[in-house]
Amino acid sequence: MVWKNFPPDFYVRVDKELCINCMRCIKECSFGVHEYDRKKELWKRHHEKCVGCLRCAAMCPAKAINIEKSRMEYSPHPVWTNKVRKDIKMQAETGGVILTAMGNEVPYLSYFDHLVLDACQVTNPSIDPLREPMELRTFIGRKSERFDLEEDSGASLKTEIAPNLKLETPIMFAHMSYGSISIEAQLSMARAASKIGTFMGTGEGGMHKDLYQYADHIITQVASGRFAVHEEYLKRGAAIEIKIGQGAKPGIGGHLPGKKVTKEISETRMIPEGSDAISPAPHHDIYSIEDLSRLIYALKEATRYKKPVFVKIAAVHNVAPIAVGVIRAGADAVVLDGFRGGTGAAPQVHRDHHGIPLEVAIATVDRRLREEGIRHWGSIIASGGIRCSADVAKAIALGADAIYIGTGALVAMGCTVCKKCYTGKCPWGIATQIPELRKRLNPDEGAKRAANLLEAWSHELKEILGALGLNSIESLRGNRDRLRGVGLNEIDLEILGVKPAGW
Amino acid sequence: MCGLGGIFNLTGKGISGRDITIMASMMKDRYDGRGGGFAAYGIYPKYREYYAFHLFFKDEEAKEVTEEFLKDRVAIIKDEEVPMRNIKEIPREQIVWRYFVEVPHKFKSKADYLKREQDYIIDTVFTINDEIDGAFVASSGKNMGVFKAAGMPQDVARLFKIEKYNAYSWITHGRFPTNTPGWWGGAHPFNILDWCVVHNGEISSYGTNRRYLESFGYKCRLLTDTEVVAYLFDLLVRKQKLSIKTAATALTPPFWSQIDRMPEPMKTKLTALRMTYAPAMLNGPFAIIVTNAETMIGLNDRIKLRPLMVGKREDFVYLASEEAAIREVSPELDRLWAPRAGNPVIARLNGDVKEEIIH
Numbered sequence: 115m116v117w118k119n120f121p122p123d124f125y126v127r128v129d130k131e132l133c134i135n136c137m138r139c140i141k142e143c144s145f146g147v148h149e150y151d152r153k154k155e156l157w158k159r160h161h162e163k164c165v166g167c168l169r170c171a172a173m174c175p176a177k178a179i180n181i182e183k184s185r186m187e188y189s190p191h192p193v194w195t196n197k198v199r200k201d202i203k204m205q206a207e208t209g210g211v212i213l214t215a216m217g218n219e220v221p222y223l224s225y226f227d228h229l230v231l232d233a234c235q236v237t238n239p240s241i242d243p244l245r246e247p248m249e250l251r252t253f254i255g256r257k258s259e260r261f262d263l264e265e266d267s268g269a270s271l272k273t274e275i276a277p278n279l280k281l282e283t284p285i286m287f288a289h290m291s292y293g294s295i296s297i298e299a300q301l302s303m304a305r306a307a308s309k310i311g312t313f314m315g316t317g318e319g320g321m322h323k324d325l326y327q328y329a330d331h332i333i334t335q336v337a338s339g340r341f342a343v344h345e346e347y348l349k350r351g352a353a354i355e356i357k358i359g360q361g362a363k364p365g366i367g368g369h370l371p372g373k374k375v376t377k378e379i380s381e382t383r384m385i386p387e388g389s390d391a392i393s394p395a396p397h398h399d400i401y402s403i404e405d406l407s408r409l410i411y412a413l414k415e416a417t418r419y420k421k422p423v424f425v426k427i428a429a430v431h432n433v434a435p436i437a438v439g440v441i442r443a444g445a446d447a448v449v450l451d452g453f454r455g456g457t458g459a460a461p462q463v464h465r466d467h468h469g470i471p472l473e474v475a476i477a478t479v480d481r482r483l484r485e486e487g488i489r490h491w492g493s494i495i496a497s498g499g500i501r502c503s504a505d506v507a508k509a510i511a512l513g514a515d516a517i518y519i520g521t522g523a524l525v526a527m528g529c530t531v532c533k534k535c536y537t538g539k540c541p542w543g544i545a546t547q548i549p550e551l552r553k554r555l556n557p558d559e560g561a562k563r564a565a566n567l568l569e570a571w572s573h574e575l576k577e578i579l580g581a582l583g584l585n586s587i588e589s590l591r592g593n594r595d596r597l598r599g600v601g602l603n604e605i606d607l608e609i610l611g612v613k614p615a616g617w
Numbered sequence: 618m619c620g621l622g623g624i625f626n627l628t629g630k631g632i633s634g635r636d637i638t639i640m641a642s643m644m645k646d647r648y649d650g651r652g653g654g655f656a657a658y659g660i661y662p663k664y665r666e667y668y669a670f671h672l673f674f675k676d677e678e679a680k681e682v683t684e685e686f687l688k689d690r691v692a693i694i695k696d697e698e699v700p701m702r703n704i705k706e707i708p709r710e711q712i713v714w715r716y717f718v719e720v721p722h723k724f725k726s727k728a729d730y731l732k733r734e735q736d737y738i739i740d741t742v743f744t745i746n747d748e749i750d751g752a753f754v755a756s757s758g759k760n761m762g763v764f765k766a767a768g769m770p771q772d773v774a775r776l777f778k779i780e781k782y783n784a785y786s787w788i789t790h791g792r793f794p795t796n797t798p799g800w801w802g803g804a805h806p807f808n809i810l811d812w813c814v815v816h817n818g819e820i821s822s823y824g825t826n827r828r829y830l831e832s833f834g835y836k837c838r839l840l841t842d843t844e845v846v847a848y849l850f851d852l853l854v855r856k857q858k859l860s861i862k863t864a865a866t867a868l869t870p871p872f873w874s875q876i877d878r879m880p881e882p883m884k885t886k887l888t889a890l891r892m893t894y895a896p897a898m899l900n901g902p903f904a905i906i907v908t909n910a911e912t913m914i915g916l917n918d919r920i921k922l923r924p925l926m927v928g929k930r931e932d933f934v935y936l937a938s939e940e941a942a943i944r945e946v947s948p949e950l951d952r953l954w955a956p957r958a959g960n961p962v963i964a965r966l967n968g969d970v971k972e973e974i975i976h
Contacts, residue, residue, distance in 0.1 A: 237618075237795040238819040238902050239922055246920055247872045253892050260857040261867070261893045275889050484832040490893075511824075583821040585919065589900035595824030 119162035119200075121186040126159040126170075132178035133157075139170040139179060144539035144551060167532035169541035201462075212462040215535035215545075216521060217362060217454045217499055220466045225473035225606070226505045230615065232596040234583040241585055243576035249586040250572055252516050253278040254353075255422040255446040257490040276446065277422045279333075279353055281516055282311030283572040284587055285506060287564070288497050288520035289335050289355065289426070291317025293370045293379050293391065294458035294535065295524075296552045297324060299544045302527055302560025304328035309561070310568045315518070318357060318368075318393060320382040321347060333424070336413065338367055339393035341383040345416055354413050355424040356406070356445075358397070361455025361472070361498040363464040364428030368393040374538055376547050407443035414444070422446035424495065429453060429475035430468070434482040437475075440492075441483060447493040449518065450475045454499025456521040458545055459536030472498045473512060477610045480513025480592055503574035512610065513592045526567040527560040619805075619817040620644030620770075620791040621925070623906045623936035624946070625913040625964045630932070631659050631783035636946040638779055640935075641770035641789040643942040647817070651799030652792030653773040654765025656756070656806040656813040657784035658910055665760040667694050667717035668738055673801055674712040675751030683745055683752040690741050691718040699764070700778050707768040707776050711801050713755075715762065735810055735855065742809065743836045753802040758811030761910065765790075765804035773804075785966070786913055788906050790815035809847050810855070811910045816843040817938055818923045821901030829896035843905075849897055850907055861912055865961035866975045867894035869919050875976065906936050913964040919976070921958035927970070928953045934964040 126147060128139075139148040145165055149158040164181065171179040187196050201212055234240040241248070255278030287303040294317060301324060303314040308331045315333045316325070320342025325332060334351035336343050348354055359365065370379075370391035380387040400406050410423050425440045426449035427433070437448045452472020457465065476496050483489040496509045497518035509517050525531065528542035535545035543554030579587065582596055590596065598615040599607045607614055622640035626632060637655060661669050668691075674680040687693060699713040720734045727733055742754045756763035761784075764777040770791040774780065790805035806813040820826065820842035827837045827845055833856075835848045846868075853864035867890055870876075876887045891898075902922030907914040915936045917925050928935040928943040929952045935943040940953065956962045956972045964970040 234821075238821055241920070247874060249873055251873050253895075257895075258889075258893045261859060261863070261890050275892070278892065484828060487832050489829075489832055583819070583902065584900045586898060586900060588895035588898055589822035589825050591825055591896065592828050593822060593824035595827075596821075 121188070122161040122164065122184050124164040124166045125161050125182045125184045125186075126164055127180045127182055128157065128159065129178045129180070132176045134176045134178075136175060138173055138175060142170045142173045142541065144169075144541045144546075144548075145534070145537075165532040165534045167530050167534070167541045213459060213536050214462040214465060214533055215457055215459055216531050216533045217456045218466050222453075222471065225471055225602070225610065226501075226508055228600050228602050229473070229508050229597050229610075229612065230600055231504070231507060231511070231578060231582065232598070233581040238583040240583055241580040243580045246580075247585060248576040248579055249588075250283045250575060252281040252284040252587060254281060254424075254493040254495065254516055255279060256492055259490055277353075277420055278446075279313060279422060280311075281313065283568060283575070284510060284516040285568055285571055286312050286333075286495070286516060286518050287314035287523050288518035289315030289317040289333070289357065290458070290520055290524075291319030291335075291370075292322050292382055293317075293319040293374060293547070295545050296543060296547060296555065297322050297378070298552055298555040298557045298560060299524070299527060300325060301557040302555065302564050303523055304332060305557065305561035306564035306568060307331040309565045310572075312568065313352060315355060316351070318342075319379070320384065321350060322378065322382050326350065336409070337393055338395070338397045339391060341385060341391060341393075344384070348413060348417050348421070351421070353422045353424060353446075354417070355426055355449065356409060356413070357426045358400070358406070359426070359428035359430075359451065360457060361428045361451030361453050361469055362457030363460040364430050364453075364468045365395060366461070366464055367395040368459070374547050379547065403439045403443055406440065410444040424449055426451060426497075428455075428468075429470045429472055429498070431470060433470065433475045434478040437479040437494075438482050438486060438488070441488060442491075445492055447495050447515070448479065449495040449497055450479060450514075452496070452498030455497060456524075457535075472496055472500075472509070474609055476509055476512040476514050477594075481611060503571040503578065506571060507575060507578045507590065508597065510587065510590050511593050511597050513594075515591065522567065523564055526563045527555060528563075618647050618793045619815075619938075620647030620942070621789070621815050621817050621904060621906050621936070621938045622942055623788040623815075623908070623913055623915070623934075624786070625908075625934040625936075625970075626785040627932040627934060627964065627966065627969065629659070629785045629966055631785050632787075634774060634779035634782050634784070634787065637787040637789050638771055638774040639946050640937055640942040641774070641791055643945045644791055644937070644939055647793060647938060648769065648791030649793045650769045650772075651767055651794050652765070652790070652804035653768050653770030654763060654790050654804045654806055654815075655770070655774065655777070655779055656761065656763045656788045656808065656815075656908065657779075657782050658761040658786035658811070658908065659784045660762055660782045661717070661760045664695065664717040667719055668757055668759055669762055670716040670718060670757050671699065671755040671762050671764070672714050672716065672745075673753040673755055674714065676712070679749060679751030680712055680714065683749050686745065686749065687716065687718065687741075690737075691720055693718050700781075701776055702778060704772060704775050706772040707766050710767065711753075732856070739809060739851075747836055747838055755802070756808040756813070758808065758813075758910070761811055761813075763806050763808045763813060765806065766801045767799045767804060786908055788813060788815050788908055788913070795819075803841055805843060807841070807844050807847050809851055812847045812850050813908045814843055814846045814850075814905055816846060816903060816905045818903030818905075818918070819901045820845060820899055820903060822899060823901075825896050826899065846899065846905055846907060849899075850909075853894075853897070854909075861914060861963055862961065862973050862975075863890070865914060865916055865963075865973065866890060867897055868899045869916060869959035869961070869975075870894075870898060871959070871976055872919070904938060911966045915956060915962040917956065917958050917960070919959040924955070926953065926955055927962050927972070929970055934970045936962070
């Protein structure tokens, strides 16, 4: 009989000549890898507990620690991989569902990596964004079909403008709840969003009072648990997002264990301290599209039609008609969360095997909305697995209005994607509520790094537009002519609405 | 690179095609002989009430199929071959025929019959271009026509005997194609109803514009970026009833940095305009001349990456890629200027010419 973590994933190698026995590694590791027997004056390293977060190695003052991928493996087999065998052993031992975090780990084809952007040569000059104006401003929400103006008076506008969010860059911070992440992490993103002129999402954990001052740059969320939802909360944010599904776990709900529901979280979520916070798989008052419409309009009524209402759905097989239904039901934007979307906790089977790629979802939803002549009724926000500015540009060229980043923002704040968010022991102070760990993320530092990331990507987007000979992001939106596919088959290309390279 | 030219008489006085041919031939460096063309307004006074269809046919069969189709859709009042010279420079690639047609009376009782009638004509044009192999509608407006072929503009003028037509509004184009193959239908001007466009440059936002237009039922099948300009004007001005100035502002709007500094209510108005027409914005390097029966519009991209000059002498307005082209037909000018990036220059029949300051 062998236990579940055998062989271990990582091997902790400490250089004895360099180690100064300062015990820092013991303090830094939230998973209990390092142990020192004072009596025997002996170190013990629990390799099987190591998650590969590299916190100890980063913090070791003597630079004595090296975390290696364990070279000990079961006898190789192409089908019965080590992971498969370990998963089975874990389940044989526990009889439970395998829990994991972050995004899909199965190496499905990445469409982003098979799409390339155009550039100007000779016949159209590229534009230098350092010398010429370059516009990234984006509005999210319902647009009019036509512009109605009393021409004679020259000024009076007859067109009623629906509430829209004004983004200075088409990149927002995705919804990650207070509870799943620390208030310091939320504060970092709120400050960065305010500084850059974009938005962050609260997730369904409510809005902590420390975030109130940034509320103009915060999108509140109404999810199936309805945590924190009350009139003040809805009115306080800049927009409201109804969460139907999540790309990392389409079709299932969420569960914040009672031990994580601290006093502050209980106050923010408006639930008793220590009680489990359960978000059911469906909203139990939304069993159909007409029910969704009622909730959309209930929220609009509650906020006097001053806040745009978004609806987030996981990208699933039938995403196009669903998204069209969402827009027809009254949503001002539909958020498409692709199957690479991140999570703080999800069963591995759902994370890795449900849903469809984001790129395909954007392309089909954008096309269907246009076919029905209602593309202007609502915006498309793409989320799930966007890793760099090129992904942003490609998502917009396929038809998205703006994108959300979750994992990318966390990595900017220190996360190393060790996939242990669900343990609540995040060694970087992000996905944790433990006070000693939370201290590791300084919101000033976090805000600066998150803002830097947005600035860097925005710079790159401007350079990309310049190379394309465009001076405004709206001329890239849905402009699939400026994309080409490399190594995609005919059907993939048709679905994406993109020509192959060479055509 | 391409050469553009336009002559517009503000009082509606017709002039022969000689001047516009001279203008075109002055810009030899700007074209390579793979496309040239002209549009002329006021040339069919006798048939002014009828839509004049200029059609290209690959062969007699395409002509027969098209005529069968046309007879089902419209009443043909008169049809004839467009007079052409035999010249060695341009081999006859197409049969060119013109039809003066009337829409059946079934729309007349409706309140907005003119719009319905025009939509019907557009639908007829799209169907021919889309579904009949070897047939192409070069123009479909009333009392006007487009003459174009694969050749130098001055040769195209000789081919179609342009000097024999009298028009109050002329535009021309000499083409140096860099994106689509040179064939007769691919030459400029592009037309729908009485809208014509000639274009120098590239519409880099074509994909965005095309998909926007498609959601309003337009079919962009001409394999060129210029057609979207004609359709955008048709959508914004004819269908959505924007003024020409507002439509032009939607296509080349001020930058946000400019709008942010504007006083109210201008700021709100332009913000709403940009939000509404974001997918209609034209991006990329271009100079265009757009015409309809009453107007000639010159427009540059928002950072003026292509040349465009405007000249005025008494009741004549001249637009061209180069000053030399204007000076050659009118050495003395009351005014000559280069309009600013993104500002539309609008010449109106029985009105004046004005550069609208939107940037």
